[in-house]
Amino acid sequence: MFSFIKKKLGWGQSAPEAPAEQPAAAPATPAAPETAPLPPAPAPAPVASPPTSPIVPAPAAAVPAAAPTPAAAPAPVAQAPAAPAPVSVAEAAAPRAPEPERRSWLDKLRQGLKKTGSGIAQVFTGTRIDDALYEELESALLMADAGVAATEHLLHDLKRRVKETKATEPAQVKALLIDAITELLAPLEKSLEVGHTTPTVIMVAGVNGAGKTTTIGKLTRHLADARQRVLLAAADTFRAAAREQLGVWADRNQVDIVSQEGGDPAAVTFDAVQAGKARGCDVVIADTAGRLATQLHLMEELRKIKRVIGKAMDTAPHEVLLVVDGNTGQNALAQVKAFDEALGLTGLIVTKLDGTAKGGVLAAIALWSRQRQAPVPVYFIGVGEKLEDLQTFSAREFAHALLS
Ligand SMILES: Nc1nc2c(ncn2[C@@H]2O[C@H](COP(=O)(O)OP(=O)(O)OP(=O)(O)O)[C@@H](O)[C@H]2O)c(=O)[nH]1
Numbered sequence: 001m002f003s004f005i006k007k008k009l010g011w012g013q014s015a016p017e018a019p020a021e022q023p024a025a026a027p028a029t030p031a032a033p034e035t036a037p038l039p040p041a042p043a044p045a046p047v048a049s050p051p052t053s054p055i056v057p058a059p060a061a062a063v064p065a066a067a068p069t070p071a072a073a074p075a076p077v078a079q080a081p082a083a084p085a086p087v088s089v090a091e092a093a094a095p096r097a098p099e100p101e102r103r104s105w106l107d108k109l110r111q112g113l114k115k116t117g118s119g120i121a122q123v124f125t126g127t128r129i130d131d132a133l134y135e136e137l138e139s140a141l142l143m144a145d146a147g148v149a150a151t152e153h154l155l156h157d158l159k160r161r162v163k164e165t166k167a168t169e170p171a172q173v174k175a176l177l178i179d180a181i182t183e184l185l186a187p188l189e190k191s192l193e194v195g196h197t198t199p200t201v202i203m204v205a206g207v208n209g210a211g212k213t214t215t216i217g218k219l220t221r222h223l224a225d226a227r228q229r230v231l232l233a234a235a236d237t238f239r240a241a242a243r244e245q246l247g248v249w250a251d252r253n254q255v256d257i258v259s260q261e262g263g264d265p266a267a268v269t270f271d272a273v274q275a276g277k278a279r280g281c282d283v284v285i286a287d288t289a290g291r292l293a294t295q296l297h298l299m300e301e302l303r304k305i306k307r308v309i310g311k312a313m314d315t316a317p318h319e320v321l322l323v324v325d326g327n328t329g330q331n332a333l334a335q336v337k338a339f340d341e342a343l344g345l346t347g348l349i350v351t352k353l354d355g356t357a358k359g360g361v362l363a364a365i366a367l368w369s370r371q372r373q374a375p376v377p378v379y380f381i382g383v384g385e386k387l388e389d390l391q392t393f394s395a396r397e398f399a400h401a402l403l404s
């Protein structure tokens with residue numbers, strides 16, 4: 001298992017905010033930071049580190065990633081030893097990522113994507129490269145939910161590669177398709193970085209049951225392991241079970257939680273950000289209730305949560321993440337577009353890629369992302385319910401798994 005955390009050097013110190021205004025939207029709750037901490041006492045988290053000390057030991061190894069390298073990172077502020085060090089939540093830091101473990105996880109991804117991949121891999125079992133092969137491939141990609149545009153893009157790119165390399169065997173074409181998929185997906189690879197500001201505020205949204213709370217729990221664990229002080233905001237105030245579920249994760253990870261029965265989600269989030277600032281937390285993560293993008297009033301509520309976070313802290317939220325269930329195929333693309341339009345997404349987490357027949361949708365998301373001003377990275381993928389089943393996204397690994 002990776003630690004996920006990489007120390008980034010250079011810039012980043014917490015600019016103490018001007019006192020934020022209480023939002024009009026949140027009159028019911030006192031802005032005091034002590035809002036209803038659940039089981040773990042509001043005492044400092046066990047891994048809390050003084051805000052002025054470097055938090056995470058620098059990682060030893062780096063795994064290929066398109067993410068910016070620490071050395072190349074822009075450093076507008078000279079490296080101040082006393083400043084809090086931003087960290088990147090990434091697989092790149094793998095001090096405890098022995099090769100067999102990574103391989104076993106890759107096997108899981110392969111196993112998971114078998115339903116998607118077997119149809120595609122089947123295309124290359126013949127002996128000739130002809131129109132029939134391309135037609136079969138087109139059907140297989142469409143069946144895998146790559147969508148019409150991405151399928152066309154990949155076929156076009158593949159034919160060009162076949163021509164250029166003068167490939168003669170279907171097996172060679174398969175390798176070229178892996179290259180084409182890798183190239184299409186590569187812009188989605190990026191590390192989630194925390195620590196540029198203190199706290200880093202992350203808002204998590206998605207449709208019902210996509211895996212938001214579970215993913216937040218896993219992420220919190222990795223952050224806590226890396227000595228990041230995390231505070232959770234239970235902005236899913238509708239269901240008691242939802243608060244309890246997040247409370248269990250908070251308990252398990254021994255981090256604070258701000259939660260309120262039946263409260264206004266925006267007010268709870270506001271309080272959490274205030275509390276995060278007051279307690280010197282490194283990261284505040286807001287879990288929101290699941291909703292469909294077509295539920296306009298609920299989408300408006302999400303916008304309000306985002307606005308109110310901005311009132312609690314000028315630059316926040318620093319990340320607006322959409323959790324997407326990989327099983328939903330083309331619908332996942334529709335979700336990404338709709339939530340992006342409403343919130344301006346900064347990243348995606350694609351869950352449940354274990355056992356899906358629709359893994360091709362990542363190609364569709366990548367193609368859409370290309371047409372957007374800035375790509376929306378896939379920070380993590382989920383391939384199961386266990387802690388180690390949340391992994392960083394690698395385009396090449398994914399392409400290999402898809403065609404294995
Ligand atoms: N197989 C698999 N199951 C997952 C994964 N991620 C989450 N789940 C499961 O999906 C179910 C829903 O997860 P939640 O985290 O409650 O989803 P949510 O988005 O918070 O749901 P709501 O808050 O109700 O909208 C749970 O049973 C999780 O264990 C994954 O990567 N793979």
Ligand SMILES: [Mg+2]
Pocket residue numbers: 212213214236242287288289290
């Ligand atoms: Mg939830």
